[in-house]
Amino acid sequence: MSDESKDTQDRPEPEDKRGVDRRDLFKGLASLPLLGAFGYGAFSRKIRADAKKRRIMQELGVSGEAPAIIDRAQSRPPSDRINLAIIGVGGEGEALLRGAGFAHPEVIESWRTAAQEDPRNRRLADFMVQDDLNLELTAVCDVFDVRAERALAISSNETRPAGGPVKRATRYRHYQELLASPDVDAVLIATPDHWHARMTIDAAAAGKHVYCEKCMTRTDEEVVPMVEAIKSSGIKFQLGHQNRQLESHEKAREVYEKGILGQVTLIETTTNRNSPGGAWVYDIHPDGSPQTIDWDQFQGPAPNHVDFSLERFFRWRCWFDYGTGLSGDLLSHEYDAINQIMRVGIPQSAVASGGVYFFKDGRDVPDVFQVVYEYPERDLTLVYSATLASGRSRGKVFMGHDAAMEVGGNLRVIADSGSTRYHDLIEQEIVDPARPLLTYRPGFKGIDAVTTATEEYFASRGLLYTYQAGRRVSTHWLHIKDWLDTIRYGGEPSCNIDRGFEEAITCHMATKSYRLGRKVEWDAERQVIV
Amino acid sequence: MTGTRITDAQLVTLVALRWLIGWHLMYEGVAKLLNPYWTSAGYLAASNGPLSGLYVWLASNPTRLSAVDWLNKWGLVIIGLALILGLFTHWATLAGMALLALYYLGNIPFIGTQSPIPTEGSYLIVNKTLVELAALTVLLVFPTAKTIGLDRWIGRRGEAQ
Numbered sequence A: 001m002s003d004e005s006k007d008t009q010d011r012p013e014p015e016d017k018r019g020v021d022r023r024d025l026f027k028g029l030a031s032l033p034l035l036g037a038f039g040y041g042a043f044s045r046k047i048r049a050d051a052k053k054r055r056i057m058q059e060l061g062v063s064g065e066a067p068a069i070i071d072r073a074q075s076r077p078p079s080d081r082i083n084l085a086i087i088g089v090g091g092e093g094e095a096l097l098r099g100a101g102f103a104h105p106e107v108i109e110s111w112r113t114a115a116q117e118d119p120r121n122r123r124l125a126d127f128m129v130q131d132d133l134n135l136e137l138t139a140v141c142d143v144f145d146v147r148a149e150r151a152l153a154i155s156s157n158e159t160r161p162a163g164g165p166v167k168r169a170t171r172y173r174h175y176q177e178l179l180a181s182p183d184v185d186a187v188l189i190a191t192p193d194h195w196h197a198r199m200t201i202d203a204a205a206a207g208k209h210v211y212c213e214k215c216m217t218r219t220d221e222e223v224v225p226m227v228e229a230i231k232s233s234g235i236k237f238q239l240g241h242q243n244r245q246l247e248s249h250e251k252a253r254e255v256y257e258k259g260i261l262g263q264v265t266l267i268e269t270t271t272n273r274n275s276p277g278g279a280w281v282y283d284i285h286p287d288g289s290p291q292t293i294d295w296d297q298f299q300g301p302a303p304n305h306v307d308f309s310l311e312r313f314f315r316w317r318c319w320f321d322y323g324t325g326l327s328g329d330l331l332s333h334e335y336d337a338i339n340q341i342m343r344v345g346i347p348q349s350a351v352a353s354g355g356v357y358f359f360k361d362g363r364d365v366p367d368v369f370q371v372v373y374e375y376p377e378r379d380l381t382l383v384y385s386a387t388l389a390s391g392r393s394r395g396k397v398f399m400g401h402d403a404a405m406e407v408g409g410n411l412r413v414i415a416d417s418g419s420t421r422y423h424d425l426i427e428q429e430i431v432d433p434a435r436p437l438l439t440y441r442p443g444f445k446g447i448d449a450v451t452t453a454t455e456e457y458f459a460s461r462g463l464l465y466t467y468q469a470g471r472r473v474s475t476h477w478l479h480i481k482d483w484l485d486t487i488r489y490g491g492e493p494s495c496n497i498d499r500g501f502e503e504a505i506t507c508h509m510a511t512k513s514y515r516l517g518r519k520v521e522w523d524a525e526r527q528v529i530v
Numbered sequence B: 001m002t003g004t005r006i007t008d009a010q011l012v013t014l015v016a017l018r019w020l021i022g023w024h025l026m027y028e029g030v031a032k033l034l035n036p037y038w039t040s041a042g043y044l045a046a047s048n049g050p051l052s053g054l055y056v057w058l059a060s061n062p063t064r065l066s067a068v069d070w071l072n073k074w075g076l077v078i079i080g081l082a083l084i085l086g087l088f089t090h091w092a093t094l095a096g097m098a099l100l101a102l103y104y105l106g107n108i109p110f111i112g113t114q115s116p117i118p119t120e121g122s123y124l125i126v127n128k129t130l131v132e133l134a135a136l137t138v139l140l141v142f143p144t145a146k147t148i149g150l151d152r153w154i155g156r157r158g159e160a161q
Helices: A002-011 A023-030 A032-059 A091-099 A105-119 A121-130 A144-157 A175-180 A193-205 A223-233 A245-255 A295-299 A310-314 A326-342 A425-426 A451-460 A475-489 A497-516 B008-034 B042-044 B052-059 B062-085 B089-106 B127-143 B151-160
Strands: A082-087 A135-141 A186-189 A209-212 A237-239 A264-272 A349-355 A368-375 A379-386 A396-400 A403-407 A413-415 A436-442 A465-468 A471-474 A520-523
Touching: A002 B042, A023 B151, A032 A436, A032 B008, A082 A144, A082 A175, A082 A475, A082 B042, A091 A144, A091 A186, A091 A475, A105 A121, A121 A135, A121 A471, A135 A144, A144 A237, A175 A193, A186 A475, A193 A209, A193 A223, A193 B062, A209 A349, A209 A436, A223 A497, A237 A475, A237 A497, A245 A326, A245 A403, A245 A413, A245 A436, A245 A497, A326 A368, A326 A379, A326 A396, A349 A497, A368 A497, A379 A413, A403 A451, A436 B151, A471 A475, B008 B062, B008 B127, B042 B052, B042 B062, B062 B089
Parallel strands: A082 A135, A082 A186, A186 A209, A209 A237, A264 A379
Antiparallel strands: A264 A396, A349 A368, A349 A520, A368 A379, A396 A403, A403 A413, A413 A436, A465 A471
């Protein structure tokens, strides 16, 4: 029907169907000038945008590329297999084992179900393509029978990146028996903090390499002996700050070192959580009892020995007897990231405050906690602010005179309108202080699902995974690999004992200031907090 | 409509509409082609409405996603170019309608939904995508490319036979 209306339209024209007269040509090609305009418009816009971007990149001197990842030799003959052990197989312990390529059958099953329900959930697929680290899990130790049994099931589960067959690990009742075993080359320590120093010192004495969870120690007094034990033994020590492996942190370091931010006088970093899990109110296992938990071994070097308590066992982070709360659990990660990016080292002084304001469940560690660190030699203040009862994200911000940088899994650099360096570029409208000057999103195209609030927190902080060559990889895996590579091929782990020393002292300055209710300082000569 | 004559003013406005929509779709495509970081993943993942499950499924696999991205970018460019040139306009209009319908169905401003994708306006059920889709149906019913456009010659051969 519509074609006929056209015919009526065409009727007045001369009916010359073969020849193309000028009028015909004009009507057929009427849109060509429009296309010309389109081409010109699109082309000039692109040229202009490219020129602006080139000018900015030139001025900044950064590359748009992902940080180079230098992979060490990948071939691992069987003789190069490392016998791995684990002490402490709670939530983090299991996460480390998954990073090492060993997962519990129930976890595999839950991932499989999750992937069926939501195809965005790629946990199982990502785990199964994780590169094999050529390990054998030979020994496990946990004071809670249920967890020790889980670890044994993990050790013999053949649904893993490298496949089977795998030998079932041996369970040791006491960690010292595990360290004495000739079947152990390297050990993951994922116990509560009060055990870290003693176990690491004993492992070093036994010549076993150590990957130890943060916070490195429970007290400042334990730090120096631990450093000495590791240095004199020559073992490879890695502290469990897996977020060191983040691409965005490497990029942030490049941005800082190139001076893009100008002088940084203030760094603000935060923890914002709002869930019982985020506040360490972990589930109490129904099978937990004095019969299934070796309470005496659990208490070990804790300063106060008390009667058996399920709360204290499963929610140990809530008490200073076993850890340091926010300071050792979360400030430690934030500080380590800043130390990685700016190499700040140990501050001169710390002032901390806070209290138990929301989770009044018998804990003695604060749930709202602030610390101010001074670095007069660097003309720099570092502020840490944390609450476990509000989840609004406040990020991690480096405040520079020329630009501010926000760092998480992604990276954003925003020029400051008062900047000296970018003054001319801002006037020329090449740099817009209202928009990011640089953004860096680790090279990835695609989506993924993050499930719980705590996981989302970890993901935004880069504590779960990062991206390499467009693929999501576990930061635990990368951090364990980093450690194993130094055992096999030499070199230093990225979070070695020197970084651990700085992390532990810095965190303990905050804890000490909070508990003493006054400002504390680091006496570098005497190596003590005063 | 048979025998109804379109006035010059009607013809001019219809062609102008065809060119505007063509321009818009083509630049949407060109801009995506020029941006190496562009991907439909975020849009698909955040989709609501009856096709949400399908969209999420499409976005969850890198191969499927890159196919969708490729079809989307080149689809927009080719449809836009065809509308401007007036070439195979009938099919280009239908394809444009299909594409816009897919966009609309992926993000319908229902009474109870709050779009996770920030929009520059306020919409209830009707948004600009739906309006553009409706404008394309107008062009389908009032075709102009056989008068102004390359279809002029293509169509004529058909008529001659």
